Amino acid sequence: MLRKRGSLILCGTFLFVTWNAILVLLLWGRPPPGPLGEPGPEQRGAGVKPTSDVVGDVLRMADTLEAELERQKEILLQIQDHQALWEPPRGGRPKVTAPRPAVIPILVIACNRVTVRRCVDKLLQHRPSAELHPIIVSQDCGHAETAEVIRSYGDKVTHLKQPDLSDIAVRPEHRKFQGYYKISRHYRWALNQVFKTFSHSSVVIVEDDLEVAPDFFEYFRALLPLLKSEPSLWCVSAWNDNGRDGYVDPGRADLLYRTDFFPGLGWMLLKEVWEELEPKWPASFWDDWMRQPEQRRGRACVRPEISRTLTFGRQGVSLGQFYDKYLRYIKLNSEFVPFTKSDLSYLKEEVYRGNFEEEVYSASLVTFEEVKQGQLQGPGPFRLQYSSKDSFKVMSKNLGIMDDLKSGVPRTGYRGVVSFMSRGRRVYLAPPPGWTQYDPTWS
Known part of the structure; x- marks a missing residue:
C-alpha cells in the first residue's frame, strides 16, 4: 500500500513539472501578433481572445499564467502533505500516528437519593471532555423522584435502569442485609452493561453520595496506563481511608501510594479484571469480598495522600457506619495536580517496594506515648511498631486512625504499614522488620 501511494506521489510530481514546462514553452514560443494586432494562425482558437490592445493582451496572458502557477503551487503543496504522511522519515522508520486518547466512562451507582444531583453536578463541572468521559448513571430501586433528577440532565448522561427490582431470597438471619444483596446484584448488572453492552475497556465507579475533586479526571487518566501495564496492580482508588484533616500532608497533594487494602469509593477497574471477577461475583457484601486474598491475589491498588472523593451520604444500607467518626471529616483535594505530566513510574512494584521499606525501616523508632503526647523530636518520619492484632x-484507635482489618489487611496498609500524619510529622505504624504476609485471622 505504501509503495502504491509513493508511485502516485511521484506521478503527481511528474505531471506538475511536465505541465509547467509545456506551459512555459507555449508562452515563450507564442508568435507575435499579426498586422494591426491580429493574432497569428497559432493563436486562433486560444483561450485569450485577441484585441487591438497589444499591451492589454500581454497583461491578460500574464494574469492567466499567474493564476495557473498559483493553482499548480497548491497542487504541489497537497502532494508534499501526502508525502509527509506516508513516506518514512529519515532513518527508515515509518511515521507513527499518535494513538487516540482512551475513553474512560464514569459509572454512577444510584438508587433512591435525589442528592445524586450533587454527585452528577460535580462530575459535569470538572469533566474535561464529554467524549472521553461519558457519564452513565445506573439506577436501582425504581425511585421516581431520583429517576426524575437523572432525566433532567438530558443527553449529558446515559440513564440506565436495573430491570430486576425483586427481593432476593436470603437466610432468615440475613433479612436485615437485604439491601447489601441488592447492591451486589446491581453492581454486577451495571458493570456488565459497561463492559459487555457498551464495550468499554475501563471504568471509574462512583456511588451517588460522592463528590469529586477538581483533578478527579486528571488523576484517573494519568494512572490508566500504569494500571494497564503493571500486573501487580488491580485497581486505582480516589480514596484515603485515613484522609482526615490533620492526618494528611496538605502540601503533598501529588503524593500517591500503593496499598494492599481495596479502598473503593471512586475506583477504576479494567475489563480484564472484571472478566476475572464476574463469574464468581458474590451475592452480597461485594466490597469485603474484594478484600479477600482469593480475589486480591497479592495485587495492590493506587491511592492518594489526599482524597479525590468525599462522601456526603450518611444514610444508607450501612446506617452511617464510620460516617460520624471518620468519613465526614475526610479532606477533599481542592487544587489541580497535573498528574498526566508527571512521571508515575515510581509506583511500579520493583521500584516502590524497595524505596518504601527503606524509608519506613530507616525511620526513627518511637513509642506510642511519644506520638500520642506530641513529644516527637525532629522533622521525621518516625516508625511506631506494633506486634499483634491487639x-x-x-494504637490505631487511640491515635484516631481506622482500626478495623479485612482479611488481616489494615485500611491504607501496604506490607502491613499504615502511613499518616501526626501534628505535622509523618508516622508509619508498622510491623517488625522482616514482615512477610498478612494473617487473615486478624479481622
Whole structure:
C-alpha cells in the first residue's frame, strides 16, 4: 500500500513539472501578433481572445499564467502533505500516528437519593471532555423522584435502569442485609452493561453520595496506563481511608501510594479484571469480598495522600457506619495536580517496594506515648511498631486512625504499614522488620 501511494506521489510530481514546462514553452514560443494586432494562425482558437490592445493582451496572458502557477503551487503543496504522511522519515522508520486518547466512562451507582444531583453536578463541572468521559448513571430501586433528577440532565448522561427490582431470597438471619444483596446484584448488572453492552475497556465507579475533586479526571487518566501495564496492580482508588484533616500532608497533594487494602469509593477497574471477577461475583457484601486474598491475589491498588472523593451520604444500607467518626471529616483535594505530566513510574512494584521499606525501616523508632503526647523530636518520619492484632487496634484507635482489618489487611496498609500524619510529622505504624504476609485471622 505504501509503495502504491509513493508511485502516485511521484506521478503527481511528474505531471506538475511536465505541465509547467509545456506551459512555459507555449508562452515563450507564442508568435507575435499579426498586422494591426491580429493574432497569428497559432493563436486562433486560444483561450485569450485577441484585441487591438497589444499591451492589454500581454497583461491578460500574464494574469492567466499567474493564476495557473498559483493553482499548480497548491497542487504541489497537497502532494508534499501526502508525502509527509506516508513516506518514512529519515532513518527508515515509518511515521507513527499518535494513538487516540482512551475513553474512560464514569459509572454512577444510584438508587433512591435525589442528592445524586450533587454527585452528577460535580462530575459535569470538572469533566474535561464529554467524549472521553461519558457519564452513565445506573439506577436501582425504581425511585421516581431520583429517576426524575437523572432525566433532567438530558443527553449529558446515559440513564440506565436495573430491570430486576425483586427481593432476593436470603437466610432468615440475613433479612436485615437485604439491601447489601441488592447492591451486589446491581453492581454486577451495571458493570456488565459497561463492559459487555457498551464495550468499554475501563471504568471509574462512583456511588451517588460522592463528590469529586477538581483533578478527579486528571488523576484517573494519568494512572490508566500504569494500571494497564503493571500486573501487580488491580485497581486505582480516589480514596484515603485515613484522609482526615490533620492526618494528611496538605502540601503533598501529588503524593500517591500503593496499598494492599481495596479502598473503593471512586475506583477504576479494567475489563480484564472484571472478566476475572464476574463469574464468581458474590451475592452480597461485594466490597469485603474484594478484600479477600482469593480475589486480591497479592495485587495492590493506587491511592492518594489526599482524597479525590468525599462522601456526603450518611444514610444508607450501612446506617452511617464510620460516617460520624471518620468519613465526614475526610479532606477533599481542592487544587489541580497535573498528574498526566508527571512521571508515575515510581509506583511500579520493583521500584516502590524497595524505596518504601527503606524509608519506613530507616525511620526513627518511637513509642506510642511519644506520638500520642506530641513529644516527637525532629522533622521525621518516625516508625511506631506494633506486634499483634491487639496492639495494632489499640494504637490505631487511640491515635484516631481506622482500626478495623479485612482479611488481616489494615485500611491504607501496604506490607502491613499504615502511613499518616501526626501534628505535622509523618508516622508509619508498622510491623517488625522482616514482615512477610498478612494473617487473615486478624479481622
